Amino acid sequence: MCKQEYLNFLRIREWQDIYTQLRTVAKQMGIHLNEEDAADDHVHLSLLAGLLSHIGMKDVKESKDSGATGRKDGGRNEYLGARNAKFALFPGSALFKKPPRFVMSAELVETSRLWARVNAKIEPEWVEPLAEHLLKRTYSEPHWEKDQAAVMAYEKVTLYGVPIVAQRKVNYGRIDPEISRELFIRNALVEGDWRTHHKFYADNRRLLTEVEELEHRARRRDIMVDDETLYDFYDQRIPEHVVSGAHFDSWWKHKRHDQPDFLDFEREMLIRESAEAVTKADYPDSWRQGQLKFRVTYQFEPGADADGVTVHVPLQVLNQVTDEGFDWQIPGLREEVVTELIRSLPKPIRRNYVPAPNFAKAFLERAVPLQEPLTVTMARELKRMVGVPFEAEDFDWSRVPEHLRVTFRIVDERRRKVAEDKDLEALKLRLRPKARQALSQAAAATAQRQGGESLERKGLTDWTIGSLTRVFETRRAGQPVKAYPALVDDGDTVSVRLFDTEAEQAEAMWKGTRRLILLSIPVNPAKFASEKLTNPQKLALSANPHGSVQALFDDCAMAAADRLIADFGGPVWDEESYRKLYDKVRAEIVDTTVRAVGQVQQVLAAWQACERRLKGVRSPALLPNLQDVRGQLDALVRPGFVTEAGLRRLPDLMRYLVAADRRLQQMPANVQRDTTRMAKVHEMRDEYAWLLEQLPQGRPVPQQVRDIRWMVEELRVSYFAHALGTAYPVSDKRIVKAIDAAVP
Incomplete structure (x- = not known):
């Protein structure tokens, strides 16, 4: 066989x-x-016990190098054996064509090279149990792992230099307890990288967070003690055998019953001695303005938009917030703000207030915060200290660092940011549509909760809303919401809407009431007035800035309605009062409109005479003067001028036009005098334009300010047609005084 x-x-x-x-x-x-044959792996495992020095691991590096040199087998069969020996699978081996990662060989024969003969594939995990007494173990990269709550390292196991395990993660506590304990204290307890439910741990982390937050608020990095101080605290108290979370839990389970506050931090130990004067009271969590309370946060990130103090203002109360008091900043930053404002003064004034920090500290010791604008208080108190006069306007806010100015962050009901800016009025103007929408949602939610009809309405042509409340109040997200409902003129109909301020409410309510009355009057007063005029009169009225006679008549009818509503005590806020007002206005509006048309006819005649005379003067030397008259005429007589001026002011309007006509007559003979007086008028006009810029954008102009516009017209009369007389004493000084009184 x-x-x-x-x-x-x-x-x-x-x-x-x-x-x-x-x-x-x-x-x-x-x-x-066994009755059955053993598996191949079991046979190989048995043989491996006697062939531990004949194992090999495929040499990947050698294979790459051999492939690069063009060797025939590409280095696929190169193996790293015991004691750094290198051998190759014998070509006659069954494993030659598909070499495994680990092999054992029955014999190693050296001829042209070291060959391995009679080979078998093995797994590296077979070796460790068999060669425990021959293995060498090394450890690297000890590190803390939060999930394991222990210090772990990577273990490398070799047999005669052959790597059996390359990188196995093992618990390092039993290998090097000293290093493991240090890493446990630093990472778990000092840095807080640990998931645990111990009360002392939560209390300590909370206290650390408070002190860290105080650093952000005070914009300092020297308030909290360093990590070494915290490490020493734990190192002195925790036993040597505690090297992991499990060890700590076992020890603390008994220790906390005897000394529950053994590991508790004290606030004093966390704050350096040099920063003991810094307190949380100087950096509050909230800001109060009247009944409103806003959350305050802090960010220490130079260059960021929200660097410094941020006040979070809910969108639904944006209409109630003013910038009053925010210029004083929080107490902790107030001294810096005052110092920077002193440094922003012009040099001739500033040199009397050096060093600025000393004067800032002295000012804050005697000033009462938040009673008036900061710069007004500073100007008064600093003048008392030194005696050098200057005004609040001499301070330059643009030279104050951005982080010392409050950032306003507008948030919705879920505290999500809507917008932010350091200019509160600019935010109000930009977010007005969203703020009104928020008020509308608040009103709708309140009506739904109370089971009533929504306060806001649309498409009204008669008073069907019962009584209209003057102030709508509710609470949303813990904040008092306040809005001001009013009728709104939509043209063909009237609606009820909520407004941010009483001034907007008053303006809208007047126009809405006027429109509702005109819609309800069966006879159109404008149409009736036009029927009473002759064709020559209509022809005379056709030359108007409105574009058509009917538009002019509608303007007169609206002005007549305004006159009657004012005479009869309007506008009104309930149905009964509205009916009484409506009856009185309806009875007289046609006659009042007819009289208004008669007055307007005279005004337009004077306007047309001015226009003709203006076109007749063609001297190039008078061009600036003529342009000034053209601007005056365009401002006085324009579409809607009757309602804008009001019927009571039509005689004054007539006088202004006659004065302009006389000015045009005298202008060619007195060019120099006309130019000089025109310059004074322009100066007052510019002052008035400056005043309008100081007012909140998008808000109604107060009546006190609108009256100054007519004072400028009276000044023109006193300069260019003194014989006509003025409605009241007027001069450039009186106008300046009125402007100063109207500055917000």
């Missing part, structure tokens, strides 16, 4: 002898043999 199968007879006899010996030994030891 051996001859026919080409087998070596002596090798077969050797195998038979070994097999017989093994069966005999097994029988003596009481081991029962």
